Amino acid sequence: MWSPSVKSEFVTPTAASPAVQALTVETTPLDDVRQLIPFLDPRHPLLWLRRGDGIAGVGEAVRLEFTGPTRVTDAADAWRTLAAAATVTDPVRLPGSGLVAFGSFAFADESEQASVLIVPRVVIGRRAGRSWLTRVSVADASAEAPRDGGAAPAAALPKPTAFGPEFRLTMAPGQLSAAGYGEAVASVVARIAAGEVGKVVLSRELRAHLPAGADVRRALVELALGYSDCWTFAVDGFVGASPETLVRVTAGRVDAQVLAGTAARGANAETDARAATTLSASSKDRAEHAFAVDSVLESLRPHTRALESSAPFTLKLPNLWHLATDVVGTLADGSSALDLVAALHPTAAVAGTPRAAALAVIRELEPFDRGRYAGPTGWIGADGSGEWAVALRSAQIAPDGDLTAYAGGGIVADSDPVLEVAETTMKFRPIVEAFG
Numbered sequence: 001m002w003s004p005s006v007k008s009e010f011v012t013p014t015a016a017s018p019a020v021q022a023l024t025v026e027t028t029p030l031d032d033v034r035q036l037i038p039f040l041d042p043r044h045p046l047l048w049l050r051r052g053d054g055i056a057g058v059g060e061a062v063r064l065e066f067t068g069p070t071r072v073t074d075a076a077d078a079w080r081t082l083a084a085a086a087t088v089t090d091p092v093r094l095p096g097s098g099l100v101a102f103g104s105f106a107f108a109d110e111s112e113q114a115s116v117l118i119v120p121r122v123v124i125g126r127r128a129g130r131s132w133l134t135r136v137s138v139a140d141a142s143a144e145a146p147r148d149g150g151a152a153p154a155a156a157l158p159k160p161t162a163f164g165p166e167f168r169l170t171m172a173p174g175q176l177s178a179a180g181y182g183e184a185v186a187s188v189v190a191r192i193a194a195g196e197v198g199k200v201v202l203s204r205e206l207r208a209h210l211p212a213g214a215d216v217r218r219a220l221v222e223l224a225l226g227y228s229d230c231w232t233f234a235v236d237g238f239v240g241a242s243p244e245t246l247v248r249v250t251a252g253r254v255d256a257q258v259l260a261g262t263a264a265r266g267a268n269a270e271t272d273a274r275a276a277t278t279l280s281a282s283s284k285d286r287a288e289h290a291f292a293v294d295s296v297l298e299s300l301r302p303h304t305r306a307l308e309s310s311a312p313f314t315l316k317l318p319n320l321w322h323l324a325t326d327v328v329g330t331l332a333d334g335s336s337a338l339d340l341v342a343a344l345h346p347t348a349a350v351a352g353t354p355r356a357a358a359l360a361v362i363r364e365l366e367p368f369d370r371g372r373y374a375g376p377t378g379w380i381g382a383d384g385s386g387e388w389a390v391a392l393r394s395a396q397i398a399p400d401g402d403l404t405a406y407a408g409g410g411i412v413a414d415s416d417p418v419l420e421v422a423e424t425t426m427k428f429r430p431i432v433e434a435f436g
């Protein structure tokens with residue numbers, strides 16, 4: 001249960017966060033800031049951006065790490081405690097103003113990759129023509145005075161910095177080659193025919209190495225410009241431009257957009273229109289899509305009232321078409337966005353159905369750790385609001401510069417290995433072009 005409280009005198013330490021930090025958070029309005037990316041740290045950007053609106057974070061006031069099967073529920077609990085101990089002044093009161101944490105969670109329970117919640121020291125936000133600056137300062141709950149002297153006075157905007165030199169990466173196959181992926185797809189199709197499983201989302205990876213000191217903001221600009229209708233994100237070295245909204249919670253409203261079912265864009269207007277019509281008429285894609293919508297509705301229903309879904313429609317992206325369904329409802333039980341993320345992840349759009357059987361096939365056939373690919377990435381606010389994407393069209397940059405990009409697709413009874421390899425190639429495009 002989420003009890004919104006941004007001011008609290010008393011802090012109860014929890015197992016997830018033994019020494020609760022008391023944050024002092026101050027948001028002030030700014031004149032419209034049109035570009036958020038130039039304010040970011042070139043090597044440690046924190047970003048959540050769509051159609052020019054979003055939040056950009058600089059520095060780390062708090063970093064919480066989670067692993068294992070309870071990583072999302074642990075994070076939801078730790079966030080409740082942290083938010084309850086914070087003193088927040090927020091005259092702006094827009095989604096993303098006040099206290100926020102950026103978050104990114106590993107796809108798999110057994111992943112080696114840490115899941116994180118990061119509260120930046122400074123956030124610059126923009127929404128519908130309004131902008132703001134949030135500053136965060138930290139004091140240990142047991143300490144008498146804030147460690148860094150309390151909230152900095154509402155000061156001038158941090159300075160944007162010039163971009164570093166251009167770079168171009170060459171991506172090479174990772175542990176699963178394109179041919180190997182095709183074989184894995186064929187193996188899934190055989191398992192579906194044998195009745196072991198209904199749908200499995202299989203993925204492959206590409207690898208590259210980022211030159212030392214590379215300015216990651218260059219790739220973020222490419223993603224944000226090329227895929228402006230997608231969520232361009234950067235959290236702890238994990239970057240991407242995802243079209244899929246896992247869940248949003250704003251003022252008691254819950255919404256999601258389920259994507260599953262993919263087709264290539266046509267070369268001209270006529271073939272492009274035909275590609276969309278064929279996709280929406282395809283029984284293979286409709287079946288794959290229905291699995292994904294059902295899994296989202298089933299997970300959200302216990303937490304919502306008046307949950308409704310649209311009819312499936314075709315969604316146009318620069319690199320492909322998707323079948324999409326909008327889901328909307330009213331929050332019924334005070335859940336935070338992270339509580340809903342815990343209920344939803346992993347959906348059938350990125351795991352398969354039945355879930356446990358699909359995850360077992362993924363573990364067996366994918367010879368790599370997905371890390372945060374296909375996991376939940378987004379932000380959470382002090383009042384439990386938030387916006388979370390399924391982290392697709394993404395890549396993880398390790399501290400040593402090694403970059404791993406991921407793409408996959410839903411495999412159903414009549415999937416064709418050759419077409420599935422081609423689909424992953426289309427889905428790699430945003431990352432390959434942003435870094436290439």
Ligand SMILES: C=C(O[C@@H]1C=C(C(=O)O)C=C[C@H]1O)C(=O)O
Nearest residue numbers: 259261262349392407408409410
């Ligand atoms: C798995 C990915 O995408 C997911 C799978 C889709 C499909 O199989 O048609 C479509 C959108 C996403 O839900 C990916 O982009 O890597």
